[in-house]
Amino acid sequence: xxxLLEVKHLKKYFKTASGMxxxxxxxxxxxxxxxxxxxxxxxxxxxxxxxxxxxxxxxSTGGEIFFEGENIxxxxxxxxxxxxxxMQIIFQDPYSSLNPRMSVGDIIGEPLQIFGxxxxxxxxxxxxxxxxxxxxxxxxxxxxxxxxxxxxxxQRIGIARALSLDPKxxxxxxxxxxxxxxxxxxxxxxxxxxxxxxxxxxxxxTHNLSVVKHISDNIMVMYLGQMVELCSxxxxxxxxxxxxxxxxxxxxxxxxxxxxxxxxxxxxELSSPIDPKxxxxxxxxxxxATPACFEQDPQLRxxxxxxxxxxxxxxxxxx
Amino acid sequence: MSEKNFLxxxxxxxxxxxxxxxxxxxxxxxxxxxxxxxxxxVGETGAGxxxxxxxxMNLVPNPPGKIKAGEIVFEGEDLLKKKPKxxxxxxxxxxxxxxxxxMTALNPVKTVxxxxxxxxxxxxxxxxxxxxxxxxxxxxxxxxxxxxxNDYPHQFSGGMKQRVVIAIALACNPSLLIxxxxxxxxxxxxxxxxxxxxxxxxxxxxxxxxxxxxxxxVVAEMCDKVAIMYAGEVVEYGALEDIYEGEHHHPYxxxxxxxxxxxDKDTDRLTPIDGLMPDPMALPQxxxxxxxxPHRRPxxxxxxxxxxxxxxxxxxxxxxxxxxxx
Numbered sequence: 001x002x003x004l005l006e007v008k009h010l011k012k013y014f015k016t017a018s019g020m021x022x023x024x025x026x027x028x029x030x031x032x033x034x035x036x037x038x039x040x041x042x043x044x045x046x047x048x049x050x051x052x053x054x055x056x057x058x059x060s061t062g063g064e065i066f067f068e069g070e071n072i073x074x075x076x077x078x079x080x081x082x083x084x085x086x087m088q089i090i091f092q093d094p095y096s097s098l099n100p101r102m103s104v105g106d107i108i109g110e111p112l113q114i115f116g117x118x119x120x121x122x123x124x125x126x127x128x129x130x131x132x133x134x135x136x137x138x139x140x141x142x143x144x145x146x147x148x149x150x151x152x153x154x155q156r157i158g159i160a161r162a163l164s165l166d167p168k169x170x171x172x173x174x175x176x177x178x179x180x181x182x183x184x185x186x187x188x189x190x191x192x193x194x195x196x197x198x199x200x201x202x203x204x205x206t207h208n209l210s211v212v213k214h215i216s217d218n219i220m221v222m223y224l225g226q227m228v229e230l231c232s233x234x235x236x237x238x239x240x241x242x243x244x245x246x247x248x249x250x251x252x253x254x255x256x257x258x259x260x261x262x263x264x265x266x267x268x269e270l271s272s273p274i275d276p277k278x279x280x281x282x283x284x285x286x287x288x289a290t291p292a293c294f295e296q297d298p299q300l301r302x303x304x305x306x307x308x309x310x311x312x313x314x315x316x317x318x319x
Numbered sequence: 320m321s322e323k324n325f326l327x328x329x330x331x332x333x334x335x336x337x338x339x340x341x342x343x344x345x346x347x348x349x350x351x352x353x354x355x356x357x358x359x360x361v362g363e364t365g366a367g368x369x370x371x372x373x374x375x376m377n378l379v380p381n382p383p384g385k386i387k388a389g390e391i392v393f394e395g396e397d398l399l400k401k402k403p404k405x406x407x408x409x410x411x412x413x414x415x416x417x418x419x420x421x422m423t424a425l426n427p428v429k430t431v432x433x434x435x436x437x438x439x440x441x442x443x444x445x446x447x448x449x450x451x452x453x454x455x456x457x458x459x460x461x462x463x464x465x466x467x468x469n470d471y472p473h474q475f476s477g478g479m480k481q482r483v484v485i486a487i488a489l490a491c492n493p494s495l496l497i498x499x500x501x502x503x504x505x506x507x508x509x510x511x512x513x514x515x516x517x518x519x520x521x522x523x524x525x526x527x528x529x530x531x532x533x534x535x536x537v538v539a540e541m542c543d544k545v546a547i548m549y550a551g552e553v554v555e556y557g558a559l560e561d562i563y564e565g566e567h568h569h570p571y572x573x574x575x576x577x578x579x580x581x582x583d584k585d586t587d588r589l590t591p592i593d594g595l596m597p598d599p600m601a602l603p604q605x606x607x608x609x610x611x612x613p614h615r616r617p618x619x620x621x622x623x624x625x626x627x628x629x630x631x632x633x634x635x636x637x638x639x640x641x642x643x644x645x
Contacts, residue, residue: 042506043477116594150595151364181533185578187590195640207506214580214589237582251511253536255579257563265515266508269476 002069003030004169004201005054010063012046012053019275025225026063028300030220033168036195036202038216038233040209040248044270046225047205048092051171054203055087056080067169085115088162092174094154098146104157105142108132111164113291131160136190151184156190163194169201176211188215209252213237219271221245224273226280227300231307241309243317280312288317320441324351326495326527328373331389333367335375336382340600344370346551347389352544354494357521357528359538359559361575362548365596368531369419372497375529376416377406383547412442415488419500421480425472431458432468435487457486462516478509482642485517492524499531514540535579539563545570550597550607556626557633567629569637606638614639 012024024046031037039047052058054065056072064073072083091097098107109128118124129139135156146154155175162170172191176184193213194200206212212219212233219236221229221244227244240246247264266285280286283293292312300310311317322462329349335342345367352358360368373379375391377398391398393414398406415438418424426434435454439445447454455465461482463475472480481501488496501517502510518541521528529540538545538559547555547561547569555569562572574592594611603609609619619638626634627641 042508061521152595180596181578182363182574182592183595184587185580186593188580189588191589209507210580210582213582214586234585247508251507252582253510253514253534253540254582255535255539255563257539257559257574263515265511269478269509 002033004033005203006030006066007065008066010050010053010065012049012058013061016134016274020311021274022225022276023273024053025276027222027227028063029220029223029227029230031169031201031203033201034195034199035217036204036215038212038232039203039205039214039222040207040219041222042207042248042270044273045208045222046223046273047222048173050222051089051173051203051205055171056083056087058090077258086167086168087171088165088167089171089173090155090158090162090175093178094151094158095146095178097158098154100146103143103145104137104149107146107157108160108164111161115165117165127164128160131164134163134194135160136186148297150183151179152186155179155187159187159190159194163198166198167200169203171203171205173205174207175204177206177208181294184211191215209249221248224270224276226281227308227310229280229307229309230300231309235307239307241303241307241314241318242311243286243288243313246317272312280310288313290316320428322586325354325394326352327390327392328371328375329390329392329522331371331374331383331391332387333370334387335384339484342383342599343551343602344384344599345374348548348551348553350553350556352495352529352543355521355525355527357530357541358545359542359545360529360531360548361533361535361538361545363533363596365550365599366548367551368548369499372416372529372531375497376410376414377401377403378410379529383533408442411438411493412491414492414495414497415491417481417484417488417496417498417501420504421477422485422504425480425485426471430469430471431483433476434483435490436470438487438490454486454488457490458483460489460520462512469624478505478513481513484517485513485520489520489524489526493526496521496526496528497531498528500533501530502535503532503534503536505577508539517541533558535576547575550602551599552607552636553626554608554636555634557630561630565630565633567633567635567640569635570614570639571608571610574611606636 008028010024010027014021014023041047053060059074064071105128108131109124112118112124112127120129130137135164137156176187204215216233220227223244229245247266250264268285271284277295279296280298283289290313298310298312300308303309303314331345331348333345335344339628348371362368365630374386379386432451432454435457436450439453455468458468459465463479463482483560502513532537532538542559544558546553549571555572577590580589592611597603598608603626606619609615624638626636628634629640
């Protein structure tokens with residue numbers, strides 16, 4: 001099975017007044033067709049930037065991106081325009097990602113118009129209605145405006161818009177973070193159904209670990225622009241190796257009073273991503289840091305088949 | 320004055336009277352809190368959690384907000400009968416509040432020193448220098464070095480700003496602390512630090528707390544009692560064990576727990592609660608949850624259920640449980 005998306009040594013730096021901000025630093029992964037890669041990390045770890053660079057919404061600083069075997073790194077705007085039919089995005093905030101002056105029907109139909117699909121008005125309206133049915137939006141909302149709808153329905157509009165061009169690959173940037181839990185579950189189920197029916201491939205960006213476990217085949221954990229661990233969802237929760245992953249998982253409050261597990265409390269907070277010093281970015285907060293961690297960048301290595309980790313002291317951390 | 324329940328909220332009803340209609344934000348909510356206890360107010364957006372907090376603080380914006388009925392008895396006195404001046408003396412001193420968003424709760428043009436000592440000087444007769452010394456102590460207490468006392472909020476990270484907000488709230492050693500989603504805006508590892516710290520301070524200072532949140536995991540860790548709210552009403556109320564492990568539950572509570580992906584189990588599909596929260600301007604005639612409830616019966620549509628006690632201290636507002644008793 002070929003990979004739909006392959007990313008090699010991808011880098012994205014931003015120039016700021018105080019230096020180079022390393023938002024994404026040497027990230028390598030691939031997503032097989034029809035699968036979901038979850039990308040987790042805390043705010044500022046570069047996960048949203050990664051999603052945008054993959055979609056060509058931001059130019060990369062280094063590295064390569066392959067989509068369906070083709071190198072699409074920094075290709076021209078026209079070429080990317082064509083690619084957008086296959087690659088779409090669902091945004092985090094269903095409040096700011098919809099144009100408040102467009103009706104629901106216009107928002108969902110706009111991509112069709114841009115690509116000249118369904119040129120006739122009637123055909124387009126038919127397609128819009130079909131999309132609304134697919135995402136579970138009542139057709140009476142076709143002439144409503146976003147402000148008249150609640151968050152869950154708005155997010156369904158965002159999903160319908162992303163689906164309108166029948167894409168193969170969708171970057172989901174925190175699609176459920178702004179929603180209440182009972183609505184969140186509805187949207188997650190919808191996304192799973194759509195994946196099965198349309199054979200979609202997702203890159204699912206979130207900070208919510210229980211959501212990512214639920215929806216992903218593979219999970220990548222990021223810390224300050226670098227990937228620290230990549231493996232299957234099951235493996236990540238049963239046999240995680242990186243000290244940061246361990247701390248992150250232990251920090252989730254469990255909705256149960258029986259199994260409050262031992263929490264690994266991290267000292268301090270994220271260090272600055274601007275002109276980072278060489279060495280492991282997590283070293284200052286790590287309980288297992290050795291002098292080597294402050295000098296050399298840890299390389300990503302395959303610790304066991306399919307399980308990648310970037311840490312100098314994996315063995316010490318897992319005793 | 321009963322020693323046991325130093326805060327008692329009885330039948331609190333708060334409406335917002337707008338031009339478009341009356342929003343029934345809080346309807347007949349009752350709960351009580353003993354010294355040193357923590358109550359979790361859990362519910363989704365629009366359930367009325369924050370309005371209750373504002374009601375206790377007597378800060379409901381009026382107009383359009385109006386406290387229609389009820390009593391809030393704090394240390395034997397009804398807060399709703401207090402004059403604005405008396406209330407100002409209580410706020411920030413005996414009762415204080417941690418707001419949800421640390422980014423907007425702090426004044427961006429004042430130093431942290433000014434903001435912490437402001438509340439101290441308002442309530443205690445201390446000199447400027449003494450207040451500053453106390454402010455430094457508070458900052459150290461929440462785990463920030465006192466050297467940073469003259470910094471401005473923008474120089475702190477999100478987690479540290481929330482610590483500053485907590486320092487302000489605790490500065491006068493309040494007996495009741497209302498925390499409105501104190502960790503929602505924070506990352507999980509930072510959230511873990513803040514939760515750990517709040518738990519420790521609560522023990523040290525013997526503060527009672529009302530914790531408003533939608534995160535059932537945070538509740539499991541911090542609370543002694545839980546009130547599950549839906550559309551302005553407390554639908555289930557009891558000790559932490561009753562809610563998390565008890566035998567009987569309100570259908571909404573069941574739905575709420577079922578909708579969270581479980582980290583320790585593999586489930587293919589989640590079980591969401593169908594439908595949406597009712598419009599608070601047009602609540603159903605009977606049970607508010609009835610349109611979304613999988614167990615609804617004819618009487619649910621016409622008759623609002625009353626709270627039924629299923630075991631001592633554990634009440635459920637649902638017709639399913641009224642029958643068994645009758």
